[in-house]
Amino acid sequence: MYAQLATEPNRLFVMTSLIFVHILLLGLRAIDTTADTWRRCTDLLPLDLLSFVLERDPSKLIAGVHMKQAGGVRGVHFSSPHTSMSFPSSQLLVDCDLFPKEFSIVVTLKVTSIAPKKNEYIFSLMEPKQVEKRGVGEDEEENDKGYILEVNEERTVSEEERHGEREKKRRVKSNEERGRVILGLRFSKKRLHFLFRGHGGVVERWVFRGAGLDDNQWHTLVLGVGSHHVRLTVDCSTPLEILPSRPFPADLNIQGSKFHIGSRGRWKGLYSGLLRQLVLVPGSDATHQICPSSNPQLAVLSVPPLLLDLPVIGREVHDHVTSYETEERVSVGLERSCSGLVQGQMWFNPLRKGLYLCDGTVWITVLEDHKRLDYVLEHQVLTTSSETHDVEVFQVAGMGLMAAMAHRTASGSAVFLWSHTGFQLYQNISTYGALAWRHFSMGKKIFLVVSNSGGGPDKQKESETDISVIYKWSKRRKQFVQFQTLQTHCARDWEAFKINQQTYLAVANHRQGDTNHTINSVIYKWNRLTKSFEVHQMLPTSGAYDWEFFTVGPYHFLVVANAFDGVTTSVDSVIYVWIRGSFQVFQTIKTFCATDWEMFQIGRRVFLVVANGHRLHHNGPSQYAINSTIYELDMNGHLFVRFQDIVTYSAVDWEFFSLGEEYFLVVANSFNGESYSLNSIIYRWQGYEGFVPVHWLPTIGCSDWEFFSSKGESYLIYSSAKAPLSKVFKLKTH
Numbered sequence: 001m002y003a004q005l006a007t008e009p010n011r012l013f014v015m016t017s018l019i020f021v022h023i024l025l026l027g028l029r030a031i032d033t034t035a036d037t038w039r040r041c042t043d044l045l046p047l048d049l050l051s052f053v054l055e056r057d058p059s060k061l062i063a064g065v066h067m068k069q070a071g072g073v074r075g076v077h078f079s080s081p082h083t084s085m086s087f088p089s090s091q092l093l094v095d096c097d098l099f100p101k102e103f104s105i106v107v108t109l110k111v112t113s114i115a116p117k118k119n120e121y122i123f124s125l126m127e128p129k130q131v132e133k134r135g136v137g138e139d140e141e142e143n144d145k146g147y148i149l150e151v152n153e154e155r156t157v158s159e160e161e162r163h164g165e166r167e168k169k170r171r172v173k174s175n176e177e178r179g180r181v182i183l184g185l186r187f188s189k190k191r192l193h194f195l196f197r198g199h200g201g202v203v204e205r206w207v208f209r210g211a212g213l214d215d216n217q218w219h220t221l222v223l224g225v226g227s228h229h230v231r232l233t234v235d236c237s238t239p240l241e242i243l244p245s246r247p248f249p250a251d252l253n254i255q256g257s258k259f260h261i262g263s264r265g266r267w268k269g270l271y272s273g274l275l276r277q278l279v280l281v282p283g284s285d286a287t288h289q290i291c292p293s294s295n296p297q298l299a300v301l302s303v304p305p306l307l308l309d310l311p312v313i314g315r316e317v318h319d320h321v322t323s324y325e326t327e328e329r330v331s332v333g334l335e336r337s338c339s340g341l342v343q344g345q346m347w348f349n350p351l352r353k354g355l356y357l358c359d360g361t362v363w364i365t366v367l368e369d370h371k372r373l374d375y376v377l378e379h380q381v382l383t384t385s386s387e388t389h390d391v392e393v394f395q396v397a398g399m400g401l402m403a404a405m406a407h408r409t410a411s412g413s414a415v416f417l418w419s420h421t422g423f424q425l426y427q428n429i430s431t432y433g434a435l436a437w438r439h440f441s442m443g444k445k446i447f448l449v450v451s452n453s454g455g456g457p458d459k460q461k462e463s464e465t466d467i468s469v470i471y472k473w474s475k476r477r478k479q480f481v482q483f484q485t486l487q488t489h490c491a492r493d494w495e496a497f498k499i500n501q502q503t504y505l506a507v508a509n510h511r512q513g514d515t516n517h518t519i520n521s522v523i524y525k526w527n528r529l530t531k532s533f534e535v536h537q538m539l540p541t542s543g544a545y546d547w548e549f550f551t552v553g554p555y556h557f558l559v560v561a562n563a564f565d566g567v568t569t570s571v572d573s574v575i576y577v578w579i580r581g582s583f584q585v586f587q588t589i590k591t592f593c594a595t596d597w598e599m600f601q602i603g604r605r606v607f608l609v610v611a612n613g614h615r616l617h618h619n620g621p622s623q624y625a626i627n628s629t630i631y632e633l634d635m636n637g638h639l640f641v642r643f644q645d646i647v648t649y650s651a652v653d654w655e656f657f658s659l660g661e662e663y664f665l666v667v668a669n670s671f672n673g674e675s676y677s678l679n680s681i682i683y684r685w686q687g688y689e690g691f692v693p694v695h696w697l698p699t700i701g702c703s704d705w706e707f708f709s710s711k712g713e714s715y716l717i718y719s720s721a722k723a724p725l726s727k728v729f730k731l732k733t734h
Helices: 003-007 018-026 049-054 159-163
Strands: 030-033 039-042 065-070 073-078 086-088 103-110 120-126 146-152 167-170 181-187 191-197 203-209 218-225 230-234 240-242 258-261 274-282 330-332 346-349 354-358 363-368 373-383 388-396 400-407 413-419 422-429 434-442 445-452 466-474 479-488 491-499 502-509 518-527 532-542 544-552 555-562 570-579 582-592 594-602 605-612 625-634 639-649 651-659 662-669 677-685 691-700 702-710 713-720 725-733
Touching (some): 049 258, 191 218, 373 677, 373 713, 466 491, 532 555, 532 582, 555 582, 605 662, 651 713
Parallel strands (some): 330 346, 594 651
Antiparallel strands (some): 030 039, 065 073, 086 258, 346 354, 400 434, 466 479, 502 518, 544 555, 570 582, 594 605, 625 639
16 A cells, blocks of 8 residues: 555654654565675665654653754754663664665754864764773774775865875774774764774774864755765755765674764763754765755754744844743733744733744744633625635735635636625636635745636637636735646646745646546646746546645655546545655545545644545435545554544535644535535544534535634634635634
């Protein structure tokens, strides 16, 4: 089911434990058994070493570690080589005897000034401790026995210099020579050292001189080790390359070894700076995964959740590192505006007894007096120009809350602006049988993309192609203006997402013509040079109705709701995972006219809920009262398994939301076989019992639900595909 992940190697639902990442990896590898029975791991996904140790108990920092902030960026500082920062390599490199022969290491760090001869370890892989005989005062760090390839990296190395590099050999007494170190990355004042146990058990070093890390600034390094070369990329700059006379060993035995993060398991060599990112990427050079970057000094592959939260902006002293807590600023009052100028600032509302954080646009709840849903009030009946298939609620800086309505008729769709009384018509946009809207942003630019199913004003009847349109918000006109057109086929949904700082759009093509439902849906990628979206990947779908993108740890998933294959609604919907620049099948789930997927998380549990529309096979009768199903990510089986069935009536949408510490799902019931006037239901999470119904809301042909908040109040809006109206409900809490 997810075996394709094991054939190809590859950021973070920020609340997810990296222990899950470890468990997931158990099922996502292939084991290569060599002739002498040693097992080498191949095709591993990236291994986030720093997250693995920090996330053992996400409620607190582990012993010997302090979180600090410098330049508005978080990192961890090591006060001791505590055992909590060490773990057996077998916990991540499962069933592996040999270290991958090709790999890369991604590090984001901030180095403080250090003594000229002092070596500090970013990480090490060591053999178990043995009884050692040492002479007093032996310096095991400056006296490595082994072969040292030392390259001056203060300038670009020419091809002649690469092939004619000087190799020096020195013999010394050393603990590392006696075999404890297997692999390590360390630095001194002027050099970056990569150490490993080479041929014959002798410790070898590849040394980059003049790496320029000791400038008290953040830097991101990618050390790529290939079969015949070693490359160091600093801050996405031109890679520096050396060609060693002997390659990295293909038989480096790691049985019984332990990783030590920020040290080699001892006080001597303890890393004194800040560490933000440490990822081992077996089998590939990770440079292309993080570069180019708009912020190369902080390029991201996988950063621990504790360090990913929005930085808090305070008064900064040049080159001064302070504990994170000292940079927080809290304002007190009943009302505060959130904008880019106060991004990261916190606000305490004494009336609500709530603490909030500004993300540059809206206030995010950090702490709040527990809200409990008491009852639901009808707040607004919004008359629309026609039936509405979809509503999209979003924020536009300087304007406020907006809602885009996908109207059925060819007369166009509308964008509404929220006021204290409700939504008011703001802009009409020409659409043709609009089925869905999706908003997204790139930097400070806001976009809307619409799914048109009626082609356009010049569409011929025999044409099987529609024209969907991307609109861009014009700050000057204060309106959305046409930006780009894309060919689609009765597109039912758009999904926008980012991977490695690249922007993608996925369209769910439902059918081509009236009968061909088994067609390709398309992933588009933003091209920064042409400033347009271009085809990136085609994925086969069967009457595709919806895409849902989500991230778990460093892994990116995309799930499609397949509704109909031309014969039956009993078809497989597919969960894809992102591997090396494209989506590959992760798991298939049998669904029945699936119309929507909604991913949500409660605590550390990850769920997917599907809206099943109806059962139909050939010309048989349709069943509209069927189960929609909630699936939970099984940590041991590394796949989604059935958690709860809920009876729904031609369900077309699920919406998850939370109020305080309570969690809810609301379903859009659209048709029971006789009537479109049905109750759509709000379900509340009750732990072991799952979701239980708590509120029944009368709806007419309900097609979509959206949850939103404004000035501390919470609302739900639904659209109707059978009546020219939408309704806003106010959620009263106590």
